[in-house]
Amino acid sequence: MKKRLSVLLCAAMVATMLVGCGGGKTANTTTKDTTTTTEETTAPAADATATGLAGKKVAVVRNLANGDHTQQFLAGCVEEGEKMGMTVDTFVTDGDDAKCQETVAQVISKDYDAIIVSHGQLSYAYNMLLPAVEKGMKVVTFDTMPFENGDASGKLLEGVTSTSQDDYALAELSLGQMMKEFEEAGGTYPMKVLKTFMGPGIPPLDRRNEIYTKLEEEGKIQTVQVIAPSDSANARGDMTTKTEAILPTVAEGSVDAIWGCYDELAKGVLQALNDAKRTDIPMYTIDVSNDDIQLMVSNKDVWKSTAAVDPKLIGIVDMRLIALKLLGEETPEYFSLTANNILTTQLSEGTTMQDLGTIIEGWGDATDPEGALYTDTITGLYVK
Numbered sequence: 493m494k495k496r497l498s499v500l501l502c503a504a505m506v507a508t509m510l511v512g513c514g515g516g517k518t519a520n521t522t523t524k525d526t527t528t529t530t531e532e533t534t535a536p537a538a539d540a541t542a543t544g545l546a547g548k549k550v551a552v553v554r555n556l557a558n559g560d561h562t563q564q565f566l567a568g569c570v571e572e573g574e575k576m577g578m579t580v581d582t583f584v585t586d587g588d589d590a591k592c593q594e595t596v597a598q599v600i601s602k603d604y605d606a607i608i609v610s611h612g613q614l615s616y617a618y619n620m621l622l623p624a625v626e627k628g629m630k631v632v633t634f635d636t637m638p639f640e641n642g643d644a645s646g647k648l649l650e651g652v653t654s655t656s657q658d659d660y661a662l663a664e665l666s667l668g669q670m671m672k673e674f675e676e677a678g679g680t681y682p683m684k685v686l687k688t689f690m691g692p693g694i695p696p697l698d699r700r701n702e703i704y705t706k707l708e709e710e711g712k713i714q715t716v717q718v719i720a721p722s723d724s725a726n727a728r729g730d731m732t733t734k735t736e737a738i739l740p741t742v743a744e745g746s747v748d749a750i751w752g753c754y755d756e757l758a759k760g761v762l763q764a765l766n767d768a769k770r771t772d773i774p775m776y777t778i779d780v781s782n783d784d785i786q787l788m789v790s791n792k793d794v795w796k797s798t799a800a801v802d803p804k805l806i807g808i809v810d811m812r813l814i815a816l817k818l819l820g821e822e823t824p825e826y827f828s829l830t831a832n833n834i835l836t837t838q839l840s841e842g843t844t845m846q847d848l849g850t851i852i853e854g855w856g857d858a859t860d861p862e863g864a865l866y867t868d869t870i871t872g873l874y875v876k
Contacts, residue, residue: 558584596612617637751776780800
């Protein structure tokens with residue numbers, strides 16, 4: 493199987509070079525907003541169909557705000573789908589769960605061969621995606637757990653591959669860095685922490701919270717206050733407002749750190765800190781984007797580190813898994829991507845996401861113990 497699919501994807505890469513593709517833009521809407529189209533060229537028609545995937549239609553539904561992280565995830569999906577001759581349409585539903593379910597239902601009612609869903613809620617994911625499976629569509633999810641009865645201990649919807657970042661490792665890396673710097677500064681436990689959180693009911697954040705809660709139980713962390721948004725569609729702005737209300741009650745020296753379980757929440761907190769001219773509380777976060785990198789560099793006294801997975805790689809891996817499914821190949825039920833820690837001191841003005849591979853060891857690699865994906869120095873990530 494490895495030889496067969498690596499040949500297919502090499503052919504896809506050749507087809508991409510021979511056939512010009514025009515990509516649309518992703519808008520903040522539930523209507524179709526990114527479509528790949530194939531322009532006429534002098535390339536032989538056989539080249540474009542070499543993968544056996546040409547003409548397949550894939551929908552990608554992202555239930556988060558249309559920020560930098562979302563754009564990179566979608567770019568990974570679209571670019572990888574184009575390489576294999578597929579048409580990829582993307583939909584952004586802004587963290588609006590009703591809109592997410594409605595959009596997925598509309599996709600299922602149309603002529604798509606497959607769907608990737610990002611950040612659907614545990615409570616409705618199974619029932620939302622069951623009609624797609626029953627229709628014969630191929631399904632991959634990211635940070636979306638379609639468990640029977642909306643129960644995290646239940647059975648995963650049959651035929652689905654559920655992908656995620658290694659959220660436990662992300663939390664361990666970010667909290668470990670926070671505790672390491674606290675110890676180096678001569679601090680004594682418990683650390684007094686302002687905690688950002690959304691949930692429960694959001695699987696990736698719930699997993700990260702398990703590590704945080706364990707440290708609380710061990711007496712390493714004392715939560716001074718939890719800052720949580722009320723409006724998930726405007727999490728960043730809402731977090732700024734919430735933090736602005738809290739900061740006057742937080743005397744300098746009374747809090748040791750801020751833990752940002754999700755970068756959009758952390759950026760809202762950072763804005764409030766800047767508005768109040770507070771640089772006394774260091775912040776340690778999870779997830780990264782170009783926007784995050786620039787904010788880290790320009791606020792290095794506050795934003796100390798972030799743990800992350802390459803969001804574009806997530807999109808690439810999800811599309812590769814869709815390709816495997818469409819080709820009738822075996823795929824795992826679960827696929828987790830390796831996390832890395834990024835220190836602000838490793839970054840400089842002008843650093844972008846594209847530079848992280850030369851700065852952070854292992855960045856952009858998909859380690860796959862189950863054997864679905866491999867890394868090749870010539871062709872990049874390819875399918876087994």
